[in-house]
Amino acid sequence: xxxxxxxxxxxxxxxxxxxxxxxxxxxxxxxxxxxxxxxxxxxxxxxxxxxxxxxxxxxxxxxxxxxxxxxxxxxxxxxxxxxxxxxxxxxxxxxxxxxxxxxxxxxxxxxxxxxxxxxxxxxxxxxxxxxxxxxxxxxxxxxxxxxxxxxxx
Amino acid sequence: xxxxxxxxxxxxxxxxxxxxxxxxxxxxxxxxxxxxxxxxxxxxxxxxxxxxxxxxxxxxxxxxxxxxxxxxxxxxxxxxxxxxxxxxxxxxxxxxxxxxxxxxxxxxxxxxxxxxxxxxxxxxxxxxxxxxxxxxxxxxxxxxxxxxxxxxxxxxxxxxxxxxxxxxxxxxxxxxxxxxxxxxxxx
Numbered sequence: 001x002x003x004x005x006x007x008x009x010x011x012x013x014x015x016x017x018x019x020x021x022x023x024x025x026x027x028x029x030x031x032x033x034x035x036x037x038x039x040x041x042x043x044x045x046x047x048x049x050x051x052x053x054x055x056x057x058x059x060x061x062x063x064x065x066x067x068x069x070x071x072x073x074x075x076x077x078x079x080x081x082x083x084x085x086x087x088x089x090x091x092x093x094x095x096x097x098x099x100x101x102x103x104x105x106x107x108x109x110x111x112x113x114x115x116x117x118x119x120x121x122x123x124x125x126x127x128x129x130x131x132x133x134x135x136x137x138x139x140x141x142x143x144x145x146x147x148x149x150x151x152x153x
Numbered sequence: 154x155x156x157x158x159x160x161x162x163x164x165x166x167x168x169x170x171x172x173x174x175x176x177x178x179x180x181x182x183x184x185x186x187x188x189x190x191x192x193x194x195x196x197x198x199x200x201x202x203x204x205x206x207x208x209x210x211x212x213x214x215x216x217x218x219x220x221x222x223x224x225x226x227x228x229x230x231x232x233x234x235x236x237x238x239x240x241x242x243x244x245x246x247x248x249x250x251x252x253x254x255x256x257x258x259x260x261x262x263x264x265x266x267x268x269x270x271x272x273x274x275x276x277x278x279x280x281x282x283x284x285x286x287x288x289x290x291x292x293x294x295x296x297x298x299x300x301x302x303x304x305x306x307x308x309x310x311x312x313x314x315x316x317x318x319x320x321x322x323x324x325x326x327x328x329x330x331x332x333x334x335x336x337x338x339x340x
Contacts, residue, residue: 043340070202070340081202109201114315116199140339141198141318 030056032153039137041144043070043081050087050148058099058123060089064107083109089121099123103137119146128152180210183321185333192321192335200234200316205287207232209248210336213279216252217330225253227325228262228271232337233287234318237311243267244309246294247319248274248285259283261296263305270305274298282336289316 035050045068052062067082085107093100103119119137126132133148183192209231219225233247242264249262249271256276263270275298277283286297291312293304321337323329
C-alpha cells in the first residue's frame with residue numbers, strides 16, 4: 001500500500017481551502033487575519049500559525065498549521081507531529097474588548113489521522129489590530145491550553 | 154497600562170504551561186465497576202500517531218475466578234484502536250489481558266476484515282509496570298511486549314481517516330465480577 005504520487009483529494013481540498021481566504025473581499029467590519037498559535041498538550045508543545053477571515057460579529061474561519069515534537073522518557077515516540085486543517089470560532093459572549101468563543105479545529109495529523117479539537121477561547125483586543133486569545137482545548141483525551149496572537153489585516 | 158496587561162497575560166500563559174504535569178508523572182486509573190464492561194472513564198479520542206505506546210499496571214483486582222474454564226479464558230481489552238474508519242469488530246488492534254492459569258496473561262488481539270486474531274505475548278505480575286508498544290504500518294499491526302515482537306497482518310486499504318481509540322473493557326460477555334483497577338500511562 002504505497003502513497004500515490006499524484007495529488008490526492010485531500011491535498012487538492014487543502015489547497016482550495018488555503019487559497020480561499022485570499023479571494024475574500026472584506027466588507028465593513030470584516031477583516032482577514034493571521035495568527036501565531038501555541039498549544040500546550042499532554043504530548044508536548046505545538047506551535048504554528050493560522051490565516052483566515054473574521055466576520056463583523058467575530059465569527060472566524062480559517063486555516064491553521066501547527067507542529068511539535070512528541071517526547072517520551074524512552075525516546076520511542078520522539079517524532080514530529082504536524083497538524084493542519086480548518087478552524088472556526090463562534091462567539092458566545094461579546095463585549096467591546098473581550099469575546100468568549102467556542103472554537104473547533106479539524107484536520108489531519110501526519111496526513112493520516114483525522115482529528116477534531118474543540119476549544120473555548122477568550123479573545124482580548126489589546127490594540128485595534130491586535131487580539132490575544134487564550135483558552136482550554138481537548139487534545140489527546142486530555143485538557144490542553146492554547147494561545148493565539150491575532151493580527152488583523 | 155495596556156502593555157502591563159499584555160505582559161500579565163503572557164506571564165499567566167507561561168505559568169499555566171509550566172504548571173502542567175509532565176506526561177511521565179501521569180498515571181490514570183481506569184476503574185471497571187462490578188457488573189460493568191466499561192471503565193468509569195469513557196473517553197472519546199482518535200489516534201493521532203502510528204505508534205501507541207503506554208505503560209500499564211494491574212493490581213490484585215485483576216484476579217478473578219469464574220469457575221468456568223470457558224469464561225476464564227476470555228480476553229479483557231486493555232488499550233488499542235479501531236483501524237481507519239472501521240468498526241472495532243471489523244478492523245482493530247488492541248492489547249488484551251486475562252487472569253488464567255493463575256497468572257495474568259497479555260495477548261495481541263485484532264480483528265482483520267471481521268476475523269478475530271489473537272496471540273499470546275507473555276505474562277505480567279500483579280503490581281508490575283510493563284511497557285506496551287503497538288505500531289500500525291501499511292501492512293501490519295506490530296506488537297512489542299517485553300522484547301517480543303509480533304506482527305499481525307493488516308488488510309485495511311484505508312489510510313486516511315479516523316482511528317478511534319479503544320479503552321479498557323472487561324469481557325467478553327461476562328462483566329467484571331468486582332471492581333477492577335487498571336493503571337495506564339500513555340506517551
